[in-house]
Amino acid sequence: MKAFVIKAGSSSLEGLQSTDLPMPEAGPGQILVKIKAAALNYRDLAVPMGVYIGGPVPVDLVPLSDGVGEVVALGEGISRFKLGDRVAGTFFRQCINEIPNPTAHAALGAGSTPGVLAEYVVFNADDAVAVPAHLSDAQAATLPCAGLTAWNALMEAGHPLQAGQTVLLLGTGGVSLQALLLAKAAGAQVIITSSSAEKLERAKELGADMTLNYKDIPEWDQEVMRLTAGHGADVVVEVGGAGTVARSMRALAQGGKVSLIGVLTREGDTSPHTLMLKAGSLHGIFVGNRRMFENMNKAITINKLEPFIDKSFSLDETVAAYGYLHSQKHFGKVVISL
Amino acid sequence: MKAFVIKAGSSSLEGLQSTDLPMPEAGPGQILVKIKAAALNYRDLAVPMGVYIGGPVPVDLVPLSDGVGEVVALGEGISRFKLGDRVAGTFFRQCINEIPNPTAHAALGAGSTPGVLAEYVVFNADDAVAVPAHLSDAQAATLPCAGLTAWNALMEAGHPLQAGQTVLLLGTGGVSLQALLLAKAAGAQVIITSSSAEKLERAKELGADMTLNYKDIPEWDQEVMRLTAGHGADVVVEVGGAGTVARSMRALAQGGKVSLIGVLTREGDTSPHTLMLKAGSLHGIFVGNRRMFENMNKAITINKLEPFIDKSFSLDETVAAYGYLHSQKHFGKVVISL
Amino acid sequence: MKAFVIKAGSSSLEGLQSTDLPMPEAGPGQILVKIKAAALNYRDLAVPMGVYIGGPVPVDLVPLSDGVGEVVALGEGISRFKLGDRVAGTFFRQCINEIPNPTAHAALGAGSTPGVLAEYVVFNADDAVAVPAHLSDAQAATLPCAGLTAWNALMEAGHPLQAGQTVLLLGTGGVSLQALLLAKAAGAQVIITSSSAEKLERAKELGADMTLNYKDIPEWDQEVMRLTAGHGADVVVEVGGAGTVARSMRALAQGGKVSLIGVLTREGDTSPHTLMLKAGSLHGIFVGNRRMFENMNKAITINKLEPFIDKSFSLDETVAAYGYLHSQKHFGKVVISL
């Protein structure tokens, strides 16, 4: 079957290569899935570049954590799924109801745990979930990492988001746009930031209540306080660009939370001093577990949410897809359709 | 000024009488409010009938807890409000952030605490809140008791409602319809019950995802399990008609909650045995505090929710308004406009 | 090997019989445990009497959920345990971090799921936990059902117990005495009730702060309010004797919780009306999951808690042990040592 691999020891996007792999088989407790679509996240750039947690991959590794496909074979003892079900694998293996722990739970498409950029993939049945029926394959493919990270940041960490609260989303990346959908479905007010007037316009079309161009307003924490009549943001989804953490804390409402995501740029002021004045909290978010994924899927289904796709590539165009993500020109998810 | 009172010792709706009262004045820390609209709840029938908590009223009492009006005079030391603000009084006095306690906190329009069915009413500034600007006076008048009870039942008691969860609403009374609006705004799926096909049709128009006629399906707990593919309701708003509590518990999802509201009919099976099988919980709800009211108002404002008014009466038609509520023909709130 | 079974269809304690069974073997993912001690709970009387959930047992069944022993053989793929470890099986199978669900999770010693009253028992490694080192075998044997039920009732359901709060324990049965130990270790104040002055005296020796003889004070809810200067009990562990639930709710502090345990006697007033006045909650407790068990074990270890054993029987005396429990003369756990 066709697949891509990151060559062992890779330290640049050139390590990403097309290949043929033997067809995998579903052992006991496993399912064989014919992949229909996969989606890219920033961490997927870091893996071939050799800068993800754990450094360069030790083996030739199929990349990507986010994929969706059809169950085409069942190993022994499977009751969770039947042939023809449309499923996604979970980002972490064997993380059903546990606190996600990147040390203890293998993550798809990193280290020596193969990902989903292949025509066929085997999952443990316990490590897969059915995806919402109203979504296209491409849309459903965006859920395991970007979608679940946004859900966890809003709904699970610390106080869950409540209708009527204010959510501040930093930038218009994959997690932010998923968080926009989820926060609006949950009845929250959303302020979103960007340095691009055009991207802010598009975010508004997707439901953002207020936008904020941080190029024009570098003191955006004060602007958030002003936009909320002195209340501040109840939740900040902090994707950690250039040292924004201290400013995010200053934008908080009393008792609010900052959900911290992604591989933070280490520069800039990260002093947590403001947390004391705000009685606030800072929560480390690393995707989530299967129960959270299932809960999110219910919210997506009930509210007919549709993750926003920017551009779709074919499997042959995988390298171009990575390049496009790297260019940061996208607005919405970058996906590969098989 | 014109007002209505329930005569001391009243045990029927005939105790409800039109009267003239001296104009009240705002003392230190108080505001004078010109009432624009008031709304009726079932408890407002119980008070003149002498069957509310504490028995017949000991003094001639202005009835009703739910009213909205304009601030027309400020006592000394008021910073929370200015002249012209549109406000509602809180159901409980001096219950800012505390656990509501009907023994410790006086409730408007019951016992010896005057209510709002008068042209002018004085509130402690601490016991009033600004109401959402997009609501009509009549709509805003429905919030202090029915609205807040629904909010507390869904959002504050036990685990707060989460987007994607299933809410079961028993009947189409005032609290249920407010809960319908709030639950949909929070991204939940709503199942609503009634014995009237027509009311169910109207509930569907207001956003209910599924309806259930308990006249046709007396085993409605089993039907809820079926409608949710065996999951059950994550939240039941239990308004306590004729001994429905045990059935509500059987309709619960594992770990779900029943929020218990109103003066329960004591007949029927109320054995909490099922709670153990469901790892469920039962929460007593008695309106709520001011912080909850303020949070609810944010959710109503952000999501442009509009409480549903069935019929509006003039102050002179107050007795007819009570009679109409008593007839149970209404669908939506019964209000009195001043 | 030697064991006891409840004969299929048994409806009295006479169904309990000594037998010889083939030695079990540990399959993949399983451990073989040489049982050292087992403990009895009231539910263990209900099973041979045919009145437990699901009715009479459909097969000859080894009884009892609570046992401790030594790992004497390891199946394939076991990393959780090594030979010689001292372990207990969990009450529910495959209930690691999930909400306990007696419909979905098989419970040891009931239905067709064999229990622990045998010389050797096989557990899935995932369904066993190491027990605190400072406990005797008999003490450790009391943890899986009675101990964990008490822990769940206090620490997991609803608001977790906080140091300085007041816990009301109804009676001096197995769960109540475990709850006494745990509540005191957590810094709470404990009021315990009994109809026996002697048992109250012993409870005081075990750490109870206040005692209450409900034979002398049938209005014990009022006495609890008095003993707590009008505050009430923050937590009631309600073991459901004869219709005590309504009274437990009246003994609650504002915002307090009643944790409901065991197969309730259905008689008496169970109207949840008081919950509304108290803003209280009622939580159904059915033992707990493995994560809770592990957390409890840490608390037991750190605080050197020792479950209180009343009397120990040999395997041959099993029928006498059941009879002794049935007589309700015990104070502390009844155990069988192998």
Place this chain on the structure above:
Amino acid sequence: MKAFVIKAGSSSLEGLQSTDLPMPEAGPGQILVKIKAAALNYRDLAVPMGVYIGGPVPVDLVPLSDGVGEVVALGEGISRFKLGDRVAGTFFRQCINEIPNPTAHAALGAGSTPGVLAEYVVFNADDAVAVPAHLSDAQAATLPCAGLTAWNALMEAGHPLQAGQTVLLLGTGGVSLQALLLAKAAGAQVIITSSSAEKLERAKELGADMTLNYKDIPEWDQEVMRLTAGHGADVVVEVGGAGTVARSMRALAQGGKVSLIGVLTREGDTSPHTLMLKAGSLHGIFVGNRRMFENMNKAITINKLEPFIDKSFSLDETVAAYGYLHSQKHFGKVVISL
């Protein structure tokens, strides 16, 4: 009456001066308290040095937030207290059940809000609490700031501390030693750090389970992981010496919390990166509200906890008391007895 003041604009301990002030009077809603003892916190050094929040004090200011005394006069309308009650003022004014907010709530002994280092002080009755009867005046005087900060850090912020969990206390300062008492009373395991073998020895006598000399073991985060068999600390009380935050996060258990206290030294690595790997959280703690204080007092009373006093000075020796605190030679609280 005799008192001390910090002179307006003071920027050193020399601004602290003995003075005579007019006897205050209790207005409506207020109580007059004859101060018996006051306690010093590090923030009390920062105020006369002009480096506390808000800079140098704008007026001659009575210092100290922590004091206890006897109610000797009642203003109009007081029902919370009677003459002779022993009370402490709350750190924040008008912060009953609210989230503490140093911007909105005046704090005793800073800015222009007078503190308690005077023979007589007036409090709003709402801003005072009765103190546990078994404590000496000096012991009770330590509760409003240091005690409540420790309580909030352990019991209120994020997940409340649970019996059996592990608490890591950094250093043996006032908050750490209060936290030691509270954590042990709540059934937790405590690891405490210091650079002084002698102080560690004394902490052990006060109940610490494990000690850790960070002079000997600079990689103390790894040592905490080792001491807890790889589990880590469920709670770290982070008093923010020299850039210890990042290390505290590395010492966390999965899902654990760091409670952040005091005016942090800004140097050192404060990158919150580790929070993501730990699914951990960081909570800003600024003393607490009155409800928390009352809850803490119940825990102190039930468990007969006694805050540890290092040395007591007379009012005349106030400057020496400040100097002694500044020398950091103390172990336990420094108090002034009147």
